[in-house]
Amino acid sequence: MNYTLDFTPVIEGMPALLMACLGTFGLALGGMALAIVIGVGGVILRDSKIAPVRWLVKAFVELIRNTPFLVQIFFIYFALPLAGVRLDPTPTAIIALGINGGAYAIEIIRGGVQSIGKGQIEAGLALGLHKAQVFRLIVLKPALRAIFPSLTSQFVLLTLTTSVASAISAYELTSVAQRIESDSFRSFEVYGTITLFYLVISWVMMRFFAAISTRYFSYPVK
């Protein structure tokens, strides 16, 4: 073992790497937003009166949850141009992340909605609460509270998954690191450093979500 670690390329590339963290952040935010939209939409459609619509939602969830994200992002990357949509790798990656996260969000949100008992809504109405009040106080807040832990850990996972978007060279941390690595051949130093970056990113996210949870959802259940 006569290898000496050399972090010079990492230090020289630091501004680019820090900028790329914003790229990762952008991918994650875009993916989460799309995942919530697909999640809420999917839950509504899953209870549709039209049977084929329900089947489609279920098939979508099973299909996405049982195939690798890498295959999904390749498929979408090649499918979009054939459908006449020309997008850069970065928006393509956001769409893929949103679709992938959306399938998980559907399952999580469905569980939250189911956790609200019908009796609670009836009790709220009987107490003379307005319909909007019932929705806000009795349905929405407890449901959000119920899904918050699993939804946010899914979001942390989604953020870590953005590294896979480097496979279609979207602009984010891993692809920038790969460029620095192929220029300098300091693979271990480069990837070791950005692994720490990811660790910090996910730690900050978890802290942030935990703070929201104690601020808004830490009231006693009974």
Added chain:
Amino acid sequence: MGANEFLFLLTGLKWTVLLSIVGFIGGGVFGLAIALARTSGRPLLERITAGYIALFQGTPLLMQLFVVYYGLALVGLKLDAWVAVAIGFTLHASAYLGEIWRGSIEAVPKGQTEAAKALSLHYVWRMKDVILPQAIRISLPATIGFLVQLIKGTSLAAIVGFTELTRAGNIVSNQIFQPLLVFGIVGALYFLLCWPLSLYGSHLERRMAIATR
């Protein structure tokens, strides 16, 4: 796509399955050790294993593979890509399975441990004959869920350069210029592998929910 290309994909599938099995078994062995250390009641052991788990759950699998792959080369181990990748997945799986099994060990009612202690059962027998058999039952749905996760995760070995199913798909797609067809088939093969496991996992989960009601 001809028969040759399809056979090439199937060879890739074989490596995907092998890699998943090796990762799962290796991860299972080390994961059990981590779960036991994490619940051992010794602060130092618990803190080290908690850090190990946090490290693997807080970083992307792709980075773990890169760091293991290049890290092993750096300490002078000239390893086959296959071995390096297998070590990467073993470490990854050991952290996740360790955390899942820690949860299940802690989910076994305390009275079980107390009763075993009252019968003066030694730690080894207490774990082997009393706690673990119950913990394994509790952990089954989550363990199977992670196995599906692991199978899907092996696709990332393609980025490191190991020819499993996804990379085989890449190669074929570059040869015949029909990426949608190729990745459609690759996706379908993964689906055939993962879906039965997912169904079995949720079946177990439902059955357990009824049993504990």
